[in-house]
Amino acid sequence: MTSVLPTAPAMTAQERMLAAQTASRQIGLLDDDRKRRLLLAIADAIDADADAIVAANSADLDRGRVNGLAEGLQDRLRLDAARIGALSGAVREIADLPDPVGRTLDQRTLANGVALTKVTVPFGVVGTIYEARPNVTVDIAALALRSGNAVVLRGGTAAEQTNAALVAAMRAALAAQGVDPEAIQTVDEFGRAGAHALMNARGIVDVLVPRGSAELIETVVTQSTVPVIETGAGVVHIVLDESAPLEWAREIVVNAKVQRPSVCNSVETVLVHRGAAERLIPAVTAALQERGVTVHGDPAVAALADSIVPATEDDWSTEYLTLDVSMRVVDDLDGALEHIRRYSTHHTESIITEDDVSAERFLAEVDSAVVMANASTRFTDGGAFGFGAEVGISTQKLHARGPMGLSELTSSKWLVRGAGQVRP
Template sequence: MVDLIQLGKQAKETAYELELMETATKNELLLHMAAAVEKNMEKILTANQKDLAQAKENGITDTMLDRLRLTEERIKDMAEGIRQVAALPDPIGEVEKMWKNEDGLLIGKQRVPLGVIGIIYESRPNVTTDAASLCFKTGNAVILRGGKEAFHSNQALVSVLQQALQQKNISPFAIQFVADTSRETAQQLMKLNDYLDVLIPRGGANLIKTVLTTATVPVIETGTGNCHVYIDKDAQLEMATNIIVNAKCQRPSVCNSAETLLIHREVAAAFLPVIEKALNEYNVELRADETAAAIFEHSIPATEEDWATEFLDYILAVKVVDSLDEAIQHINRYNTKHSESIVSDNYFATQQFLKQVNAAAVYANASTRFTDGFAFGFGAEIGISTQKLHARGPMGLPELTSTKYIVYGEGQYRK
């Protein structure tokens, strides 16, 4: 079993060094890491092939294999993500505001690193470089514990990043990898209070639930994505079709893909046949309520469980609703507070939807697939936070910081 105490000590010591590192130095090192990822592409792809072969033996679905698979293009995208992080403003040391109180004290609120961040994630190797670069830029040491499906890929990526740091005489303990995928080690990491300042789970519902119920370390909850697209009675047919096809089919294995289509009764008969034809090109299985089923040529009956399910596959639940209010009520009942979209030309309908839907990202006339740190201009993301404390939505650099008050006096003492 991996000695997590040792990893924690190493991370804690390195975090003090990172906190003092100048922005220019951090950016230079990030660019060096990005170049190292591209230079070691063959090593990373070879490791990924081991993971893919094992996943196929274990009967992993094609959509889940897509989450795991690395290609030259995806590795280049990972390197580009690191470069984008390097190009972003450094929040560390930023003083948000300063004021003088009645005692003449000059008080400022300054951004500082969280310290040591632990991340438990599943089968997406890109999380390794995203997390490492974001944590490094914000002066945080990170301990990464990936899933068994991507073990070889993650290990290769961390090895490349650590070697890049060592080449510049920087401690490799800034980015550490838990080379043990056992449940016991994961649970130990969840209780590493003496060394971890925060723990971030990124993965499926079971992983997140386990971390929330087991961890004694403070947790930032990232969410699964039971995302909806609602087509209003004032929607444009072509726009609605393009958005739902993109949200469901562009990459169904990710958390910002749509799982349920809601459509207003007044346009259901005209819109659903067109949408069905477009989705048939991707062999999407439609699970429909009675009204939608009567319009579709092919569908299966939707169950109560379907409304609450993150399929992560070419499956879409479909429900006809009588009003915008009913759509909003359905979404707020079944969603995971991730990403929701309305398609409508009615300004008042879109404003009501944006105001009343409870989710981290709410869209008017756009695909839910945009909920992503890269798309939002953050360079990368740690995850999509679906909670309301500290961080919400795609977690970029500011969300990996805390604050402290800096106070300047001239000999004042309190009477």
């Protein structure tokens, strides 16, 4: 077991963040191999501290039970030996990813000989506000360090002791590697004041990534003066076009709903072209119902299938995250596009069609991070996209859109090399 280096208790939230900023300058200059070894040391430290981490987690869980924490949230919070092994394994995978820093994005030489190079650089300090999921603590710290950033964490209060044990293990690993441990900070002990300080740390924290419920994200987006990358909710649509092959329609809708209903890329609403309703709806709803899905349908759907729960207006904007799906018949592709404009959260939408014109129109006109033709919405994922890791899925348009990998935790700067040139 590594020696646990506690965070200095006398520091204010502001002082902690300033210490992270100072440490970020060292981290930002580390080369690829140093950063890789740093992450491997963090993975080892988490494994070595497993007992202490499980003990801290038990204390959080005991408190959660007393405070009536919901069963599902208790499960997300729980760490055992196997889950700790998964945490350190994820850190080792991030260690092996290519360094996103120092890539050349643009290169030009002016007529006067001045050479311009635009290169990727770390942001500096990455902040994150999230809920009681200890895996986020380790994931985000590893992703931030791998991309040369310091990190300031603010996790859910229900995971406070677990997070403190994880942070202590990771900081000890940094110190043992000769790196300033202040590069990993938490403002958990400061409660709401810590979150408030983090959201207002303009000039210290360079970017803030909220992860969690729509409500948490909305709070951060509206209150933060630090630039935010919004990782949003997914009211995800699949459109079954007039020419949709039955087999693709059925398999893709079932996969997108059933494979992992609790995640943001699972489908919530299926829109069926009126010209295909009779052909597709009975078979698709039956396949869903066989897998335990409740179908909330409009009257046109109910007329074609059994056991349809009448859909209400609220259904169209609901991210169920459960074995529920809403289904509606639309007059045509325009009707589908209009429904999507109104209710989509701009995450992922897919059309199932054999008509190339419809497919390309859908790809061009739908204003979402990921727009698909003839594929399951479940592919919207950093892992599936081949990024090797995922910071989150951005539903905003600034800086990052869609699955975010390590590259999205970098900024850029212009390096200009001259030989005495002045501007005429």
